[in-house]
Every structure is written in structure tokens, then in C-alpha cells.
């Protein structure tokens with residue numbers, strides 16, 4: 252099959268011929284119909300990744316074409332969406348319903364000693380996040396797949412797996428935003444827009460979006476932002492204090508740059524929470540003054556994958572989309588072919604592009 256392979260840091264995405272093993276145990280073979288370009292894969296390919304060669308791609312939707320002998324949760328012909336959340340079902344966190352922080356995520360991968368799922372000329376190729384969605388087919392543990400209605404279109408379906416789970420889940424699950432509260436979304440990209448949607452679903456009174464590009468802010472308004480702030484033109488901390496009167500209840504940082512995260516902390520009102528989601532560089536982080544945090548009863552929380560339970564939340568967002576209650580269609584700005592990933596990531600630099608999705612896998 253064809254796959255887009257990343258051979259080393261900074262070596263981009265190259266269309267190559269690779270081999271996919273037959274499904275065993277809990278594995279499911281998926282014919283990929285759509286695969287989204289998330290910023291995190293670009294980070295892995297440029298500065299985070301450690302394992303090469305690798306097939307990246309972790310926003311995948313497709314049809315099940317084969318199952319291993321122990322698969323019980325999906326069947327051939329099912330339409331599925333994959334997620335990079337890897338969980339074992341048996342550890343104390345999984346048993347407590349917090350599958351996103353499973354203690355044994357490697358249970359979803361092949362045990363050491365078994366032949367690799369993906370190979371090239373007989374040599375192993377790593378599989379990004381247990382998915383490897385930048386390929387014509389993927390071999391995935393059934394725990395990483397959720398079944399969606401057949402009527403769900405492929406491109407928006409693929410985005411649910413990461414960007415939507417992360418953005419909407421940060422608001423609905425991690426922060427538990429209540430009706431009438433005020434939220435700030437810093438970074439109006441493909442993930443941040445889903446935090447806006449999450450704010451609408453939660454009944455947030457004010458949804459303030461901060462970005463440095465006017466085109467992104469215009470799109471944020473179309474998604475439901477009640478206020479937008481261009482932080483290149485206006486001091487965003489003062490703007491948020493003016494809009495809210497007393498500071499925000501929840502601030503979601505989808506950028507992950509030290510000065511931006513520090514601004515996020517200063518936007519908080521009493522009892523507010525700052526959620527760290529974006530990672531712009533390896534030294535992204537924040538200094539917290541204990542006295543001011545305790546006086547304000549404020550918290551800072553790292554958020555992984557919107558604290559989502561993929562088997563519950565992927566079908567939920569698909570059904571909200573089909574009912575017209577969640578805007579996923581406008582996230583898909585551009586559709587490309589499997590061999591055009593480099594151009595796809597270039598297109599994301601343009602302010603008018605939310606998400607690029609591979610839908611031509613021929």
C-alpha cells in the first residue's frame with residue numbers, strides 16, 4: 252500500500268510503498284477514507300519525534316475491512332473514527348473512566364518480538380500514535396476506534412478523532428464549563444474552533460477568542476465567538492478584563508508560548524482555571540506565583556486530549572454534527588491527496604485555512 256513516510260526530523264512527508272501486516276488479536280484493518288493534518292504531527296516531524304521512519308497521521312476515518320480473532324467492538328463494514336488515546340481497559344484509571352490517562356497504553360500495541368504492523372522492504376516502520384493514518388490502510392487496536400453513523404461524511408468525521416475531542420473536550424470534560432460562565436480561547440486554529448463549539452454546547456455566556464490573525468478571528472465569530480481580540484493590535488489581558496468585568500472563569504491556551512501562557516494566567520478571575528493544551532516549543536510553560544494563585548483560588552491544568560472517552564465522545568460529536576448542533580463542516584478548508592501533505596501543512600500557515608484533510612487516497 253501507499254503511505255506517507257517521515258524518515259527523520261525535518262525530512263518531511265514522502266509518498267512510499269510500505270507493507271501492512273494482517274490483523275491479529277484485537278487489531279482492526281481500516282481502509283482510510285479521510286485523514287486530517289493536525290499541527291501535532293508537524294511538531295513530531297520537525298522537533299518532537301524520536302522514532303523514524305514513521306507513518307504519522309492521527310485524525311483518521313475509514314471503513315473496517317478486516318478484524319483479528321479477538322475483536323468484539325467493531326465489525327467489517329463499520330464506519331470508524333480513530334483516536335490517539337490508547338487505553339488498556341483494565342488499569343485503575345481506565346476502571347475509573349479516565350481512559351485518556353491509562354497507565355498501560357502500550358497494551359494497544361503489538362508486544363515486543365512480534366512482527367511490526369508496518370514494514371518497508373522487510374524493515375520495521377513505526378506507526379504514529381498507534382494509528383499511522385497518512386496511508387491507504389491502517390492497522391489499529393479496537394480500543395482506539397469508535398463506530399460512527401454511515402451517514403457521517405468522511406472529512407469532518409476524521410477531525411473528530413483529535414481536533415474536536417481536544418477542543419470541545421477541554422471545555423466540556425476537563426474544565427466542566429457551566430452555563431453562564433465566561434471562557435477565553437487563545438489560538439483560533441483547527442483545535443481552538445472546537446473549544447468555541449464546546450462553549451456553545453455548555454451554554455457559556457461569553458466566548459472570547461484571541462489570535463494574531465484577523466482572518467482567524469473572523470472565522471471564530473462564524474463559529475460562535477461572542478468577542479474577538481487581535482493580540483497584535485490590543486493588549487489581550489486588558490481586553491479580556493474589559494469584556495468580563497472581573498476576569499475569565501476559564502482560559503484555554505492552544506498556542507503554548509511562554510508570553511502567551513503568562514497572558515492567559517493574568518486573564519483569570521477569582522476561582523478561574525488556565526488549561527494548557529498547545530505546545531509551541533519544548534520549553535513552553537509558565538511560572539505561577541503561589542500567593543496570587545492562592546488568593547485567587549486559581550488553578551493551572553495540563554489537558555491531554557480533552558480528557559475524552561473516545562467511545563463515548565466520538566459518536567456524540569458525530570450525532571451533534573448530524574443534528575446541526577456542532578459546526579464541523581467549516582473546519583474543512585481544503586481537501587488534498589495523500590502525496591500532498593507538505594503543501595497541506597504550508598496551506599495551514601494561511602490564516603483562512605482551518606484544517607486540511609486528505610480525502611484522495613488513490
Ligand SMILES: NC(=O)c1ccc[n+]([C@@H]2O[C@H](COP(=O)([O-])OP(=O)(O)OC[C@H]3O[C@@H](n4cnc5c(N)ncnc54)[C@H](O)[C@@H]3O)[C@@H](O)[C@H]2O)c1
Nearest residue numbers: 290291417438439440441442462463528529530554555556
Ligand atoms: N493537549 C493535547 O492533547 C493536544 C491535542 C491536539 C493538539 N494539541 C496542540 O494544540 C495546538 C493547536 O493546534 P491547532 O491544530 O489548532 O494549531 P493551529 O496552528 O491550527 O492554530 C494555532 C492558532 O494560534 C494562533 N497563534 C499563534 N501565535 C499566537 C499568539 N502569540 N497569540 C495568539 N494566537 C496565536 C495562530 O494564528 C493559529 O490560529 C497545537 O500546539 C497542537 O500541537 C494538543
Ligand SMILES: [Zn+2]
Nearest residue numbers: 289291413414
Ligand atoms: Zn492532533
Ligand SMILES: [Zn+2]
Nearest residue numbers: 339342345353
Ligand atoms: Zn488503562
